[in-house]
Amino acid sequence: MLTVKVLNRTNGAYPDSKVYWTFNGQTHSIADQPYLDMPANSAGRMYFHLGTPTSKYNDFVEFTVGPDQFNGNTTRVDAFVLKIAMRLHAADGFDQEVGESRKVFAESRAATFARFKAAVPAEFDHLAQGLDKILSPGGDPSFRPGGRYADYFATYTTAANSSEILGCAGPLSGKPDECAQLNRHVTAAQANDRGAYYQAAPANFYAKFWHDNAIDGRAYGFPYDDVNAQSTYVSHQNPQYLLVAVGF
Structure with a gap:
C-alpha cells in the first residue's frame, strides 16, 4: 500500500474544494479527501483538475505500484497544463523530488507562459x-x-x-x-x-x-528523454508515501 497525498500549491488561485484528483474511477476534491491509499499492482495515471472535475485545467502523473516498488514520473511529452511536482519517500530513507521547480510554482501562470514565449525561438x-x-x-x-x-x-x-x-x-x-x-x-x-x-x-x-525550469534539471520533454537519466522517472523499493503538488 502506498499513501498518496495531493497538495494545493496554486498560490490561492483555487481553494482545496476546487482542487480535484481522479484515480481508478474515483474523483474527490482534496478538501474532501487529500489522501489516497494506492494498493499494490496499481498502474496508470492519476489526474488532477482545477475548478471542476471536468475542467480544461487538468494534468497527470504516470506510475506503476508493484508489490514492493514504485515506478513513476511527471511528464511534458504531450503538453504542459498544470505545474506538477512529486516527492517519493521510501522506508530506507530514500527521498526524491521531480517536476517543476519551486520557483516555477511560486510565480504566476501568466509569468510562466510569458517566460516560455521569451525563451524559445519563433518556431516554438x-x-x-x-x-x-x-x-x-x-x-x-x-x-x-x-x-x-x-x-x-x-x-x-x-x-x-x-x-x-x-x-x-x-x-x-x-x-x-x-x-x-x-x-x-x-x-x-x-x-x-x-x-x-x-x-x-x-x-x-x-x-x-x-x-x-525543473528540479535538478530533469524533465520528460519528449518520448525518449529518459536517455542519460534526464527524465523525471523515479523508481525505488518499499515506498512509504508520495506527495503530489499541483500548481496553476
Missing part, C-alpha cells in the same frame, strides 16, 4: 495556447509534413522528418539514443554531456525550457 512560441496550455511540438501539426515548420530539422539530418524527431516516431521509434541526440542537438560523443544539450538550433527548445 505558438505552442503557448493563450494561458490554457503549452503544446508539445511532437504533436503539433506545424511540424508535420505540409506544416509551416515541417523542415525545421531538414538542415540538420535526413534521418527523419521534424515531426518524427520531435515525437521519436517513424524511423526513430525504438531508437532512443538517436532520437535523444537529435532533439538535444548533440553528437554521439556528446550524448552523456548535459552541458552540451540544446546549445544550437535546430533542437527541441520546448524540452529545453522544461529542463531549465
